[in-house]
Amino acid sequence: MGGDHGPSVTLPACRSFLDRHPDAELVLVGQAQALAPAEHWERCQLVHATEVVLMDDPVEIALRKKRDSSMRVAIQQVKRVDGVAAADACISAGNTGALMAVARYLLKTLDGIDRPAIASVMPNQFDGYTTMLDLGANVDCTAEHLLQFALMGSALVAAVDGKPQPTVGLLNIGEEAIKGNEIIKRAGELLRAAGQAGLINFHGNVEGNDIFKGTTDLVVCDGFVGNVALKTAEGLAAMLSNFIKQEFTRSPYAKLAALIAMPVLKHFKQRVDHRRYNGAALLGLRGLVFKSHGSADAYAFENALNRAYDASRNRLLDRVHERILATLQAREGSAGGSGEPREVVGSHQAA
Template structure:
C-alpha cells in the first residue's frame, strides 16, 4: 500500500537545501512511499525521482510572518498548498518545518478540528530513563489554555500513544505542575486536576496526578500534558541543558594530552551517548485534533532531523493515526463538555 506525504519543501530555516536532501534519503528508505514536493518548481527541480512529484506553490510563509498574513495574504504558500493536498485526499499527511503559529492556523482553517476538540495540540516524544519515550503536549500551539483544553490534550495524547504503541491501550497521563500535591499550581491547573480526576473516576483516562518537569525524563507517566507556553519552554530548556552538557564533555576531554587519550578510549561510549541524546532523533511533532494529519518539523532541522520528521509522519499515516485519534475522541466526547460547535466556528473564522 502506497502512502503519500505532502512536503512543504520551502519551510524552515534552510528551505530546499535541507528538505530536498532529506526527501531523497526518505524515498530511498521507503519503497512504498510517494512524495508531493510542494514549493517553487525551479527550486525543487534538482530532485528527480519516479515516486516524487512537484506541486507548484508560488509563495512562502516566513518564520516571522503574522498568522494573518499566512491565512489571508499568502494564499498560494507552500505550507497552505501542502495541507490542501491532505484535505483534497491527494496525500495522507502533510509535513512542514515552517512557522508553527501559521501552520497551526492554516491546518485548523483548512482541515477543521474534530468534534469535541477546541484547539489542536502539538505532541512530541522525549527520551526517558526507563528506556522509553514520554509523549508531551502541548508544545507551542496554545499559549493560553483553560482546564477544558488540558483535558482535551490528555484525551488526544492517550489516543496518540495507544495508536502508535501496541498494547498501550490505557497509557498513564500526568499533569505538569510545580509540585505533586493537589494544592499546588495556578487556578487553571487546579481545575484541570479536578477534571482529570473526574475523567479517571469515570474510567475514561488513566490519570496519574501531578508531575513535575523532571518526571518527563524519569518516565513517571507515558504522557505529560501542559499548556503550549510551558511545554515549549520545557522542550527548549531540555535542549539547552543537553547542549550545555555535551559542550562541557567536549571541553573536559580536550583539556590536555591525557584527557585526549581518554577520549579515544571512550569514543564508542561517547558516540553511543551522543546518539541517545541527539535531539534531532526526536524531531517531528504531530498536530492532533484535526480532521487530517499534519506534522511539524523543527525550523532549524538539518537533513537528518528533517528525515526523522518524514519518518514519523509516514509511520503515523500507516498506523492510521487519524482514525484512531478520532474514534478515541468520539468515545470520550461525553467528557469534553462545552467543546465542539463554537470551536469549529472559531477555527473557521480565526
C-alpha cells in the same frame, strides 16, 4: 520552503527518505526554482506554489494574503474530498503559528475539540520516551482545553505505543493538588474526575523532572510551558555534549581516554540527540499534519518524514479519532447518567 534553512535541508532529507523507503512517495510543494533539483526524482511529484510563508509572518498574512503559499498548498494535499486525499500526511518546518492556523482553517477540527495541540516525545531514563503536549500551539489555555489535550494525547499513545491505558500527568510546580495557578488547579479537578470515570488513567500532578524520569506515559501542559520545557531540554542536552567534548580534549591523556570511551560516548550522544525525536503531531485535526523544528538539519527533517510515514502506515489518524470518539461518548454517557450538563463531542467526519 520553510524552516531556517529551506530547500538546502529539506531536499537532501527527502532524497534520503526516498532511498530508504522504496514503497513511499513524496509530493514536494514549493516554488518552481527551489524544486528544480528534484524534477526527475522517481516516486516524487512536484506541486508548484508561488508564495512562501516566512518564519516571522503574522498568522493573518498566512491565512488571508498568501493564498498560494507552499504551506497552504501542502496542507490542501491532505484534505479529503469525497473521502479521498492527494497525500496521507503533511510535513512542514515552517512558521508554527501559521501552520496551525492554516491547517485548522483548511482541515477543521474534530467536533467539540476547541484547539489542536502539538504532541511530540522526549527521551526518558528508561531508554524510551515520554509523550508531551502541548508544545507551542496554544499559549493560553483553559482547564477544559487541558482536559481535551489529555484525551487526545491518551488516544495518541494508545494507538501508536499499544498502551490501552497510558498514564497521564499534569505538569505543575509540585505534586500536591493545592499547588499551581487557578487554571492548573481546575484542570487537575477535571482530570481527576475523568480518571474516576475511567475515561483516562490520571496519575496526578508531575514536575519537570518527571518528564525524564518516565513517571507517566503522557505529560499535559499549555503550549507556553511545553515549548519552554522542550527548548530547555534541547539546550541542556547540547550543553552537556559540549562539556563532555571539551573535557576529553583538554590534554593528550584526555584524548586517549576519549578514544577508549568512544563507543560509550557515541551511544550517549545518540540517546540525548533531540534530532532523533523531531516531528510533532498536530492532534485534533481532520488530517495528519506534522511539524518539524525550524532549525532542523537534514537528519532531523528526515526523522520528521519517518514519523509522519509511520503514522500514516499505522492509520494513526483513524485510530486516534476512534479512540477520542469512544472516550468522549463515554464521557457523554456519564454526564447523562448524573444529570450534569457537559459539552458533547460528536463523531469524526471526513472533510
